[in-house]
Amino acid sequence: MTTYEKNFTTEEYQRRIDKTRAAMSVKGLDAIVVCDPSNMSWLSGYDGWSFYVFQAVILTHEGDPIWWGRAMDALGARRTVFMDDDDKIRGYDDTYVQNPEKHPMTDMAQLLAELGLEKARIGVEMDNYYYSATAHVVLNQALPKASLADCTGLVNWQRAVKSEREIEYMQRAARIVEKMHEHIVEIAEPGMRKNDLIAEIYATGIRGADGYWGDYPAIVPMAPSGLDATAPHLTWDDRPLEIGEATFFEIAGAHRRYQCPQSRTLFLGEVPTKYLEATKAVLDAIEAGLEQARPGNRAEDIANAFNATLNKAGFEKDSRCGYAIGISYPPDWGERTISFRRGDMTVLEPGMTFHFMPALWLDDGGLEITEPIFITDTGHECFCTTERKLWVKS
């Protein structure tokens, strides 16, 4: 039995913790209780599909973080976190699980008190999927002398600039998504059931590429056709691919929970003029946006350049055209920090990673041609080499 290979060195986790503590100090926080599984993993290494029950990583200003969760998941924590000390892994009794009579946050409150934090100022991620309104009420009631403060996004922002190792994992994920797209163009044909195509996409992604195994994407593959593709987030059924329809493929390669999303669109049959025009407009606008993707520029510069070029060609997009990416768990592969849109004044730094996602949803179909990128010392690099064009098969 080989031991579980940790994804990062203890030194890397320590650097992350140091950055996070500095951000905690700025906010005057004695401790944070982190329930976002991406943040938990980034701080501790914890990796498991157990986020449907309450769990957290507690970080104070001293010592290693503490993993807290359902008792049966403590063993998974033991096998994945970087902390050696068993005292840093705390499990709660199974009777707390999905039981209206007993909320796990009462157990969390006891643990925080045991750590001497009953009067502390404690950050909680109030606007996160995995910290509910009830969790907040229960924790507040159980720790009446503590002061709970919102720290939504505090850890997410520390994740924005990636380490070399993180970039490497995303590059491996990039090889995987390239291969997924290649395979789609190869096998998609009129009459093929959509779910059969999705099965192939999944299998290709999980087999991996270049010898690197594929992890699960934080969002399932999306591949709507025709009018369904006017809506961005419909998943598949068994309707066959048809001549005269565009299908967009919004998919991600994943490796060790790092996500590399990329979209392409496939048209079966003869492409209508409007589609060709839209494609040209998007490709030109992508070029204009990418020119702005360099250190020192702002996130909105990319959006503004993209939109200006797109509008000149007579097309409009009223949603953001990109967001930060990295490590992620369902339901989202974005980091929920930086967006490419007017008003986002975040200054781009080397090591930041984004999904530049200039999708267009037209009246009669969708068009998605997107690029995962990272900011370099002097500009940017696209993670993928997938040919940037509308694919056509007739």
Add this chain to the structure above:
Amino acid sequence: MTTYEKNFTTEEYQRRIDKTRAAMSVKGLDAIVVCDPSNMSWLSGYDGWSFYVFQAVILTHEGDPIWWGRAMDALGARRTVFMDDDDKIRGYDDTYVQNPEKHPMTDMAQLLAELGLEKARIGVEMDNYYYSATAHVVLNQALPKASLADCTGLVNWQRAVKSEREIEYMQRAARIVEKMHEHIVEIAEPGMRKNDLIAEIYATGIRGADGYWGDYPAIVPMAPSGLDATAPHLTWDDRPLEIGEATFFEIAGAHRRYQCPQSRTLFLGEVPTKYLEATKAVLDAIEAGLEQARPGNRAEDIANAFNATLNKAGFEKDSRCGYAIGISYPPDWGERTISFRRGDMTVLEPGMTFHFMPALWLDDGGLEITEPIFITDTGHECFCTTERKLWVKS
């Protein structure tokens, strides 16, 4: 272009709404704001991977429900909900998306006021993944004259007894998970990389069975081996299957979002005596539990019978051994209502559906042999015909 086939008739949605309204009346609620995607889908038909942004179904005591979400997802709502009236679909501006400056719940508050609910008693799902602590604070502040009450689980409980059509979808999902298990036994062999096996499991599930397409499971396939299998929720990597190790497969077939989970365990090589003993104990205990699975009995009766038989054989399980299942979205395929455990006094009724999940996690490996079941008029039926035993390949 075929139109999108609705999963249920309008009459069925109406019956669900009637049941839900009765439960609202008992709690004195004028309206509910339902953010759980499973509840949203069950009440309205909405289906899309858009639950990483705020969205809801609003139900009052009159008229059709209202779908509310991100503007770009209104098109997906139009294509999936049963409500014909466009006024029943309300989208909010993209600038509300993942923007710390603007919370979507302020838009929700405006809509509730427009509906005449600014002084109403409104139920919200306070302990749900998709209604955050911040959402609750913002909604409270934006509707100072309204009274927000917790309605966590209110809709989930209405889902407990399934309609014929729902059972039919779960039976289709059962055919799919049977096929997934068959395929695993066929192809698993020493040296096979775990991710390659997972790729096959995914592809088989999504291709479907008996002509029915496979939807995505609400939890990814779990298939840990050896010591990793002592922890229930670790996902895969690329380590090869090894002789002398057990691997459990906790997987689900899915059809039109209805989930049919089932687990089996595969041992490669000669099975140690302890494993054989544990298997026999679990199989006997399953029989004892199933004997209690009939209308009029209580949920705890199944757990108590299971545990008594298991303990007699010298094994212990300190977590619940089953839970309600049905329609579901990530991160959980359970309904978060009924659990098979001591103290759950829910009376079993015909049409209730469960994952009887008597998994054992031993010191040196895991053992999962589980059965999805439904309660009939006189007893129960297992959804699947998968042979109930420990699989061994040598």
